[in-house]
Amino acid sequence: MAKAKLPDGSILEVADGATVADLAAQIGPGLARVALAAKINDQLVDLSTPLTGDVTVVILTSRDDIGLEITRHSCAHIMAEAICSIWPEAKLVYGPTVRDGFYYDIDLDTPIRPEDFKRIEQKMVEIIKADTPFERAEMSRDEALQKMAGDVYKFDNIQNAQGDVISFYKHGGDGFEDLCRGPHISRTGSIDYKGFKIMSVAGAYWHGDASQKMLQRVYGTCWQNKKELKGYLHRLEEAKKRDHRVIGKQMDLFSFHEEGPGFAFLHPKGMKVWNGIIDFWRDVHRRYGYEEIKTPIMLNESLWHKSGHWDNYKENMYFTTVDEITYAVKPMNCPGGLLVYNSRKHSYRELPMRMAELGLVHRYEPSGMMHGLVRVRQFTQDDAHIFCTPEQIQGEIVGVIDLLQEMYAAFGFEDYHVELSTQPEKHIGSDEVWETATNALKGAIEQKQMDYQINEGDGAFYGPKIDFHISDYLNRSWQLGTIQLDFSMPERFGLSYTAADNTEKTPVMIHRAILGSLERFMGILIEHYAGNFPIWLAPEQVRVLPISEKTNDYAGAVLGQLKDAGLIVSLDTSDDKVGAKIARAHADKVPYMLVVGPKEAEAGVVNVRMRQSTDTKTIALDDLISMIRQKIADKSLDLMI
């Protein structure tokens, strides 16, 4: 007899060699029907796995995240079979699950087009309806290699596979078989044939290596049922509405033009948001002891030879020649900052020196890389370079993290993750210096009690770094802040300071950015707020809406007072009814709408309506002004008055 301990603590005895499916049936016919796979002693297995001895068993259904993932993986196999049945020459490469679905990489010379999705889906429905079992077959690695000797992709997969036992799964009437670790659902019919959809096809290099063959990656999504699928498709539609490119157009914040691909044009309203961000940024940096500098956007090419950018970064740079002198448009601000440092001698008493720069940089990006404001060819970095002694490193890093946390909190970003990248193979500087520097970074993160992930060998060639990442609404991860230690530049540029013992020493240089690229940050902010900027950042804070022309004079007076109070305000004197004016103000995402008619004019008050609310409140204008000003000063995320 085998003893199975279940999640509720109970122990069920089953005949030795009985399968998980048998166990599920013993627990109840309902469970048997929805069971997809199981965990035995925390190991994922198929329902057909026999039970022996004392084990803990968790039976997984599509309600479990893992159950759904297994379903998706099985769905990927079914799609692979469908594709192979349509294009027999297709070679399967690799088909994992991803968030919300799965993909399968396929080597096939005929392009798979969106028009083909329907017939692939139809074939998949047939396979699901045929309800054939997934059957696992195991063999040794050598046997598997021999079996797949003619298939470069599967042969490669087997070589990369972990463990000594290699498994294959078979399903379908034609005996479709694929190398796979498993587990899988027990029958193809367990998938709801209305619960999946093929989403897109894209190119993907084998092993993600641009020198390898471009494969076709077919993406699909799969859910418990039709309703869940529809919910997912609906969420995608909603996410599209939040896309900063869409909102940017709607709200007239910025635009792009063919004349300058990857160069953003900020419109008046976009500039209001931009200036709101940098006013705050300057205030914070002043408080944290930074000085601000500004360096030219192009500098003599020779400087970039000296800095090492010519050797390491030339492909991403723009150049221009005037009077036979070649200038490089700066892709980074550091060389300019170094020239500023070197413009006079420095004493140890001045350190740490924190020099900030909102530097406009240009980086040539391959055309396929560009994406709205978040991936551009020209952007403004909120850069700073800190020059300090080795002993000061950790304290400075902690200071940067403090500053960063204060800024992120003001924008309401709670969810970000930290990555520490360590010494890469190709690097400069001794192992000792790297260790000291890496420990300083680690020490600072630990001192701040932050969780972090280590990216071994992912540092820059000149030093280790810490990166701060956040996810946008479409779940793409973006790097915002970065703190990088640099051992290369101070030496290349012969930086020095006079130490207490009157010797000349080389300072340590820390590069850091908090928001990263202001353009990108603005894009992320737009999505984060869905265009509903908090009052302190809103490109239009208040709009006055007179009921009719008869109240235009009073509305004008209200407008004047709001302007005098320093608020960004406008007046809608169009010949529309107030309902239309309100609808338009909502579309423009204006935080406060002031409706004024004869009643308000008589009493000298305003009727306030807040964005995202249908409540209204009548209030004296002076009171409203002081409340709004308070909210701006507090950077309040709440509009309620």
Next chain:
RNA sequence: GCCAAUGUAGCUCAACGGUAGAGCACCGGUUUUGUAAACCGGCGGUUGAGGGUUCGAUUCCCUCCGUUGGCUCCA
């Protein structure tokens, strides 16, 4: 850059091998309006650019440019 898709009025989208159409926006008029869109009229397009096929191309084909979704990269 690579793979695929795509480009029609300021915006969102129709149509089609035979002279391009709607809604919103804009302009003019009527209305003087009370909390998410009053009514009437008008303006607006060498259909991304350039070639080719054709009696005829916005439609089919090619090249280029932009954009979108991915892949590598990174702020």
